[in-house]
Amino acid sequence: MAMTKSQRRHAFSAFRYLVLTFWLLIVAFPIFWMVSTSFKPDREWFAWPPVYISENATIQNYLVVWADVSEYGTDAEGELETYTQSLQRPWEALGNSALISVISTTLTVLFGSVLAYGVSRYGILSEGRMFQLLMLRMVPPIVLIAPISIWYSALGLLDSITGLVMLYFLTTLPYAVWMSKSFIDEVPREMEQAAEILGASRMRTIWEVVLPLVRSGLVATFLFILILTWSEYLLALLLSKTEVVTLPVELSKYQGSTEGRVYGRQAALSVGITLPLIVVGLIIRKHLARGFSFGMVRR
Amino acid sequence: MSRIELVNLRKEYGSVVAVNSMDLTIEDGEFIVFVGPSGCGKTTTLRMIAGFEDPTAGDIRIDGEVVNEKEPGDRDLGMVFQSHALFPHKNVADNIAFGLRMKKVPQDEQARKVQEVSELVRITHLLGKMPAQCSGGESQRIALARTLVTEPSNFLLDEPLSSLDAKLRRELRAECDRLHDELQKTFVYVTHDQEEAMTLADRIVVMNQGKIVQMGSPMEIYGDPVSYFVADFFGNPAMNLIEGEFVAGTNGLEFHSSQFNIPLPAKYSSTAPGKGSLGIRPENVTIGATGGGASINSEIELVEPLGKDTLLYFGTDADRPFVAVIEGTEEVQRHAKVDVGFPDDAIFLFDANGDRIR
Amino acid sequence: MTAEATANTTPAPGSRRERTRAQGIRRFKWAVLTPFIALMLFILMPAFLLQGYFSFFSFSIFDAGDNLGFSSYFEASEWVGFDLWADALSDDKFGWAIVRSLLFSTGVTVGCFILGFALALLMYRPFRGQGVYYIFFILPMLTVPIVIAYTGEMILYQNGPLNDILSILTQTRVEAQFLYKQEVALTTIALLEIWNWTPFSFIIMMAGLASLPKEPQEAAQILGANKWRIFWEVQVPLLRPVILLALILRFLESMAEFPKTWGLLQGGPGSATETVPVYIFINAWQFFDISYGAVLSYLILFMMAAIVMSAIWLLRREKKSLDAMYESKPQEG
Numbered sequence: 001m002a003m004t005k006s007q008r009r010h011a012f013s014a015f016r017y018l019v020l021t022f023w024l025l026i027v028a029f030p031i032f033w034m035v036s037t038s039f040k041p042d043r044e045w046f047a048w049p050p051v052y053i054s055e056n057a058t059i060q061n062y063l064v065v066w067a068d069v070s071e072y073g074t075d076a077e078g079e080l081e082t083y084t085q086s087l088q089r090p091w092e093a094l095g096n097s098a099l100i101s102v103i104s105t106t107l108t109v110l111f112g113s114v115l116a117y118g119v120s121r122y123g124i125l126s127e128g129r130m131f132q133l134l135m136l137r138m139v140p141p142i143v144l145i146a147p148i149s150i151w152y153s154a155l156g157l158l159d160s161i162t163g164l165v166m167l168y169f170l171t172t173l174p175y176a177v178w179m180s181k182s183f184i185d186e187v188p189r190e191m192e193q194a195a196e197i198l199g200a201s202r203m204r205t206i207w208e209v210v211l212p213l214v215r216s217g218l219v220a221t222f223l224f225i226l227i228l229t230w231s232e233y234l235l236a237l238l239l240s241k242t243e244v245v246t247l248p249v250e251l252s253k254y255q256g257s258t259e260g261r262v263y264g265r266q267a268a269l270s271v272g273i274t275l276p277l278i279v280v281g282l283i284i285r286k287h288l289a290r291g292f293s294f295g296m297v298r299r
Numbered sequence: 300m301s302r303i304e305l306v307n308l309r310k311e312y313g314s315v316v317a318v319n320s321m322d323l324t325i326e327d328g329e330f331i332v333f334v335g336p337s338g339c340g341k342t343t344t345l346r347m348i349a350g351f352e353d354p355t356a357g358d359i360r361i362d363g364e365v366v367n368e369k370e371p372g373d374r375d376l377g378m379v380f381q382s383h384a385l386f387p388h389k390n391v392a393d394n395i396a397f398g399l400r401m402k403k404v405p406q407d408e409q410a411r412k413v414q415e416v417s418e419l420v421r422i423t424h425l426l427g428k429m430p431a432q433c434s435g436g437e438s439q440r441i442a443l444a445r446t447l448v449t450e451p452s453n454f455l456l457d458e459p460l461s462s463l464d465a466k467l468r469r470e471l472r473a474e475c476d477r478l479h480d481e482l483q484k485t486f487v488y489v490t491h492d493q494e495e496a497m498t499l500a501d502r503i504v505v506m507n508q509g510k511i512v513q514m515g516s517p518m519e520i521y522g523d524p525v526s527y528f529v530a531d532f533f534g535n536p537a538m539n540l541i542e543g544e545f546v547a548g549t550n551g552l553e554f555h556s557s558q559f560n561i562p563l564p565a566k567y568s569s570t571a572p573g574k575g576s577l578g579i580r581p582e583n584v585t586i587g588a589t590g591g592g593a594s595i596n597s598e599i600e601l602v603e604p605l606g607k608d609t610l611l612y613f614g615t616d617a618d619r620p621f622v623a624v625i626e627g628t629e630e631v632q633r634h635a636k637v638d639v640g641f642p643d644d645a646i647f648l649f650d651a652n653g654d655r656i657r
Numbered sequence: 658m659t660a661e662a663t664a665n666t667t668p669a670p671g672s673r674r675e676r677t678r679a680q681g682i683r684r685f686k687w688a689v690l691t692p693f694i695a696l697m698l699f700i701l702m703p704a705f706l707l708q709g710y711f712s713f714f715s716f717s718i719f720d721a722g723d724n725l726g727f728s729s730y731f732e733a734s735e736w737v738g739f740d741l742w743a744d745a746l747s748d749d750k751f752g753w754a755i756v757r758s759l760l761f762s763t764g765v766t767v768g769c770f771i772l773g774f775a776l777a778l779l780m781y782r783p784f785r786g787q788g789v790y791y792i793f794f795i796l797p798m799l800t801v802p803i804v805i806a807y808t809g810e811m812i813l814y815q816n817g818p819l820n821d822i823l824s825i826l827t828q829t830r831v832e833a834q835f836l837y838k839q840e841v842a843l844t845t846i847a848l849l850e851i852w853n854w855t856p857f858s859f860i861i862m863m864a865g866l867a868s869l870p871k872e873p874q875e876a877a878q879i880l881g882a883n884k885w886r887i888f889w890e891v892q893v894p895l896l897r898p899v900i901l902l903a904l905i906l907r908f909l910e911s912m913a914e915f916p917k918t919w920g921l922l923q924g925g926p927g928s929a930t931e932t933v934p935v936y937i938f939i940n941a942w943q944f945f946d947i948s949y950g951a952v953l954s955y956l957i958l959f960m961m962a963a964i965v966m967s968a969i970w971l972l973r974r975e976k977k978s979l980d981a982m983y984e985s986k987p988q989e990g
Contacts, residue, residue, distance in 0.1 A: 004368040005353075016779050017786075023776060024793045030852070031796060033818060034808045048816040115689045124686040131972060135965040138906075140913030142934040143954040143961070146941040147707035148700065154727035170696050202685060231801035233916040234934070238942065248803045252920050263811050270804040281799035282792060289864040292857075297868045297899055351875055372881040384872035387982035388894040401881035431982050442876075449880060 034274070038062065038267035045263040061268035066090055090269060093250035097273075100161055100246060101229040104168035109222045111169075112176025113184070113214075117206050119177065120184045121192070130178070137174040141167075145238050152239060159241040167235055172225045179224065179291040183217030184210060220287030223280045230277060247273045301362050301375075301452040301485060302327050303348060308357035310343050310509075317343045319509035320357065330479050330486045332500035334493060335532070340509040341489045342457060348487065349378055349455050361453070372401070377446035381458040383438040385430040391441050392426040398449035416448040419481075420474070436467040443478070453485040460495065468495075475499060493533045497521065505529050527653035530578050536610060536622050538647070540578045545648070547572050554648075558614050558621065561593035564643040570656055578647040584623035585640035586611065586631075594640040597621075602633050613639065710734075711951035712741060718945045734948070741952045750928065751953060754936035755960070761847055761932055762911040768851040769907050770900070773858025780859075781866040798856035802914075806921035809849045810836060836922060842929040846917050854911070858903045865899030866892070895982075898975035905968045912961065933957055 037045065039057040118124040125133070148167070149158060157163035187210055195205045211218065236246040251273060254266050303325040310318040318340040325331050333341035346352040348359055350371035358365045366374050385394050392413055399409045417423040420440045425433055433441065439459055446454065456475070460468045476499060479486050490496055496503050497517045505513045505520060505528075513525045524530035530538050543556025551568045554561050554577050563570075585594075600620070601612035606627055613621040623639065625631070648656040714734035745751055776794060780787060797805075812819050813835040823831040835845040869892060877887045893900075915934045918924060924931040924939060931939070937957065941950025 005350075005370060006368065013784070016784070020776070020779055020790050023772075024790060026852070027793050027797055029818075030805070030808050030812060031800065033812055034804070037811055046814070046816055048821075050816060050818045050821050052818065111689060111692060115693075118682075118686055118689055122682045122685070124682065124689075127973065127976070128969075131969040135909075135969055138909035138913075138965055138968075139958065139961055140934055142913065142915065142937050143958045144701065144704050144708065146947055146950050146954065147704040147711070150727070150730060150947070151700070151703050151707060166696055166700060170693070170701070173693060202681065227799060231803070233801075233803050233920060234913075248801055248916070251803055251807065252916075254807070261810070266807050267811070270801075270808060274800050274804055277799045277801065278796065281795060285792065285795055288795065288860050289867065292861050293864050293868075293899075297864050349875075349879060351878075371875070371879045372883070374879075376879060378876065378879045380872045380876060382870070382872050384870070384876040386873050386877070386891060388978075397877065397882075398880035401886065429981070445876070445880070 031274075034267050034270050036267075037263050038271050040264050040267075042262070042264055045261075061264040065265050065268040066272065089245065090247070090250055090272070093245050093247045094272070096161070096244050097230055097247040100164050100168065100244070101226050103161070104165040104172070104229050105222055105226045107165070107169050108172045108176045108225055109180070109218060112173050112221070113180040113211060113218055114206060115173075116177045116180035116184050117210060120181050121189070130181075133174045134178060135174075137171055141171065141234055145235065149238055158239060159243045161244055163239055164236060164244060164246075167239070168229045168232065171235075172228055175228070176221055176225055179221040180214070180218065182291060182293050183214040183221075187213050216287055217291060220284040220291050223284045224288070224291065226280060227277050231273075303453060303485065303487070304358075304360040304363075305344070305348070306358040306360065308344070308347065308359065309355050310340070310347060310352060311355045316509050318347070318354075321509075321511060323504065323511065323514075325485060325487060328483050328485055330476075330488065330499060330501045331504060332488045332490060332496040332502070333504045333506055334490055334496040335506035335512075337491060338508075339506040341491075341504075341506050344506075345455055345457055345487060345489045349376060350374055375452045376455055377449060377451035377453070378455040378457065379439070379442050379446055379459045381461050383430075383435075383442040383459075383462075385438055385441055385445070387430050390427060390429050391422070391433070394430065394441060395426075395445045395448055397445060402449065412448050413444075416444045419447065419478075420444045435463050436471060439463065439471055440474070443474070447478070447482075451484075453487065456486060456488045458490050459488075461490070461492070472498060494535060497533065505532065524647065525655050527576060527578070527649040527655075530647055530649070530655075534580055536581050536624065538578045538580050539584070539621050540576050540619065540649075541621070542574075542576050544574050545570060545572045558617055559595045559597070561595060561641055563648070564592065564646065567648060567656065570648070574651040575656065576649045576653075578649065579641055579645050581610070581622040581624040583642060583645035584621075585642060586623055586625055586629075586637050592641050592643040592646075594638045596636055597639050598636050599631060599633055602631055708951045708954055711948045712955055713738060715741060715948045716946075730947075737948075741948055745949065745952045745956055750931070751936060751956075753928065754931050754933045755957075757843060757931060758912055758933040761843060761850075761914070762908050764844075764847045765850045765854070765911045765914075766904055766908040768847070769855045769858045770904055772851065772855045773860075773903065774862045774900075776855070776859050777862035777866055781863050794859055795856045797853050798860075800853065802853060803916040803920050805849055805853050806917040809845075809917070810921055813845060837926050839926050839929040842922060842926055846922070846930055849917055850911060850914060854907060858907060861899060861903045861906075862896075865896050869895055898972070898979050901971055901975050905972065909961075909965065909968065912964075 036051075036053055038061050039059065040051060040054045041056050041058050041060060044051040044054055044056070115125075119130060152158040152160075152163050157166075191209050191213070192205050195209045200209070231248060232246075233248045233252070236244075236249050237252065240246070240249060247269075251266065251269050254262060254269075305321050305323045305325075308318055308321045308323075309316070321340075321344065333344060335341050343352060347354050350366070350369065354367060359367055361374060385391075386397070389397070395413045395416065396409045399412060404412070413426070414423070417426060420443050422437060422440050422444060425437055425441065430438060430441070442459070459475075460471055463471065472495060475486070475488075479499075488495075488499060497520075500517055503513075503515065503517055503520050504511055507528055513520060513529050515523075520529060521533050524533070527540065531540055541554075541556045541558055543554055543558075545563070545567075546553050546555050548562060550562060551565060552563045552570055552572070554563055556577070597613045599611050599613065600615045601610075603610040603612070604627060608624050609627050609629065609631065611623045611625065611631060613623070621639075631637075650656050710731075711734065713736065714731075715737045716730060716734040718733070780790065780794070800808075811817060814820075815832050815834060819835070820831045820833055823833070834841075836842055874887055874891055877891050882890065913934055914932065915938070918930045918932050918935045919938060922930045924935040937950055937953050940946050940953060
């Protein structure tokens with residue numbers, strides 16, 4: 001260590017920028033590639049050397065995918081028309097995804113935050129139970145999905161929004177409770193005691209005093225769970241048939257088709273699926289750290 | 300021989316100047332206390348000496364050597380933090396031995412030194428415990444032990460007693476004093492508590508807004524403040540400071556204010572008239588029999604018996620009530636009208652800028 | 658976890674106030690928990706029992722015919738006792754699926770953790786441009802896994818950009834098959850998964866590092882410890898609970914990974930990416946062998962339950978030590 005303090009400081013700083021920039025490139029590249037590919041005409045999808053930024057950028061992919069425009073002008077025209085049909089309803093899928101995500105997330109955060117309040121202030125769930133709740137989520141859904149679908153078909157819940165919403169509720173509630181609890185724990189109890197002395201009932205106190213104080217934390221929880229439900233694939237795939245197709249399932253239909261890959265189209269759909277999440281995530285980024293402590297971080 | 304010199308030391312955070320080109324020499328073995336309100340730069344100065352902050356300009360010299368580029372661990376310093384900063388996952392003995400381990404002191408010698416220093420601060424009964432099991436006062440002693448055991452040449456103490464209650468604070472204050480006496484090493488101490496400064500310091504450095512406002516022995520600071528700020532900061536209860544105006548009167552300079560008017564002692568006759576303030580310490584105010592000097596008649600509005608002393612409040616409707624201190628054994632009645640005396644040698648005058656008029 | 662059960666006010670034990678208060682809390686508790694418990698009972702429980710039924714009664718789709726009403730499932734099944742269980746336990750492919758899953762999850766967990774921790778260490782103290790880096794670093798977690806799967810394929814394609822970059826670096830034409838070669842397929846998917854989920858570990862570790870008190874680190878510094886010492890002796894021990902959390906959550910979630918293994922490769926090439934979820938899927942949904950799928954599912958359920966219970970035990974232990982370290986101070990004495 002023959003360097004002086006400031007030399008060492010500069011060396012470390014340079015090292016840091018190097019490493020972080022390297023990882024930034026790794027992080028950014030797939031997203032860049034996805035966006036770039038979505039603007040490529042079909043002859044550039046498989047070209048060698050690969051096209052990074054297309055000089056013939058076109059919005060054709062978006063039109064085909066999102067505007068149901070039929071395809072003309074290329075060799076593979078006939079086959080592409082088949083694609084346009086197999087990928088039938090992106091807007092419907094978008095609507096389904098949005099509806100299911102918003103409904104289930106709202107329910108989850110509602111119950112989750114009130115439950116978290118109960119755990120934080122009254123200990124209505126023991127620490128052991130709280131961990132069991134978290135671990136409930138950690139069981140791979142695949143192990144129960146087959147009987148659930150049979151049971152659902154008996155109940156008429158197969159291929160229904162309600163069916164998916166209920167399952168999403170079950171699987172995301174643990175995260176909602178844990179995240180809300182970490183925010184609620186930080187609210188000083190004096191506020192509630194003041195409200196109690198002034199005659200407020202419990203629900204009123206929760207609703208008017210505590211939850212507004214953790215509003216930003218709840219928004220973060222809401223948006224994080226929204227991300228989870230929006231991108232969920234397995235349950236949506238196996239519990240839906242024709243009516244309730246969500247975006248991830250819609251995207252996977254390309255894979256199943258027999259004509260090979262249509263990268264441009266997939267990219268155009270992917271951008272549509274990912275964009276809302278990125279926007280949402282950037283909005284809540286400051287709260288993510290606080291929400292993810294799960295009781296293992298002391299402040 | 301270990302003296303610390305701060306040469307033209309400056310620290311800026313963006314456009315904020317935390318420490319404003321300070322020059323100071325701390326002599327070997329001195330107990331020097333930096334005192335001032337929050338944000339005055341005292342902690343920043345201490346942290347620059349320690350090496351946790353880099354000066355924007357200027358040098359820090361220890362024993363004549365510029366140490367700006369040296370890591371905190373290489374400056375032969377010991378430091379005690381406000382929050383005791385013990386390692387919560389190690390037990391007390393391991394906490395204390397930490398510095399010795401870093402210096403690769405052999406194990407048996409480590410154990411011996413830990414035992415020695417624990418006896419010095421009287422925490423031998425805590426050695427096997429975890430920090431969480433120790434009280435605030437005990438934790439600070441452990442922190443002291445941890446830094447003493449490495450035998451540094453200089454000690455830095457960053458408001459070590461602020462998080463303790465009043466009684467503990469006095470106990471540990473005495474402990475710091477005792478340690479300094481025994482070790483005869485330099486103690487650089489930072490606090491916002493003027494009482495701590497007065498009782499512990501060989502020399503007090505009063506800071507405000509990044510600058511040294513006054514430096515001197517506690518009695519100098521207390522008895523001869525150079526400014527309104529210093530006069531106000533030291534003393535409990537605080538010095539009575541009344542804003543007003545110096546007016547030329549029939550028999551020399553007078554002090555006029557909304558609360559009272561009094562003639563000023565002859566030595567101020569050459570002072571120019573103008574706005575200013577007058578100060579007098581509560582304990583120097585005379586009640587009843589006058590010993591020379593001006594006096595006014597006023598009603599006692601509030602009596603606060605403290606046991607040893609009794610505080611009398613006058614003019615409570617003003618921004619600052621006027622306070623006098625008398626013996627607790629004296630009998631006084633609320634609402635009684637008494638003569639409030641201003642002995643000549645107890646009056647301090649300050650001009651409109653807050654500087655002392657001599 | 659809060660210490661007291663009634664944190665806000667504590668009326669005298671045994672008093673009427675305490676009883677009504679406790680009643681109120683009980684009502685509150687059940688009001689909030691009911692939907693969740695109802696769903697568990699009406700959806701998960703029957704599913705669990707159905708699964709049990711099918712594991713002992715073999716269902717044959719051929720017997721069921723075309724119209725699959727609920728009762729037809731039962732009509733088309735016959736008792737086979739523990740036969741299917743024996744089959745599953747001696748099923749080589751199943752064993753391999755488990756091995757693949759464990760390898761996959763371990764690799765992904767370690768990868769996410771090391772990267773996430775390293776990034777957090779470099780990022781947790783402020784510096785210029787930190788905000789920009791942070792935004793980029795959380796992006797992968799915001800992408801949909803199935804999208805990553807397909808975008809990954811585009812990038813890893815024979816004529817794709819990764820091969821292009823490698824070709825430029827090695828000055829030869831690289832035509833590597835990352836996804837369609839059996840030997841590397843699982844590793845490639847693991848790398849995609851690591852890319853996807855490193856932000857999660859990163860955020861957790863950032864939270865942990867940021868919460869570490871600064872003064873013990875400074876105290877160690879002035880006592881002569883260098884950066885490594887401080888890292889291993891002061892920071893990491895206090896980070897153990899957070900580290901464990903990051904590891905466990907990631908491990909368990911990756912055991913259930915599906916979109917990349919199935920959505921992209923359908924378990925192929927061959928069986929190279931046939932992890933447990935894929936294998937169960939193939940049996941239950943492709944071959945429609947519900948009964949065998951049920952047995953496999955139960956076995957995996959038991960395995961995961963064991964893993965999960967160990968995880969809970971570990972996490973609780975860490976939480977206890979964390980609580981102990983930050984206990985409120987005893988009185989001065």
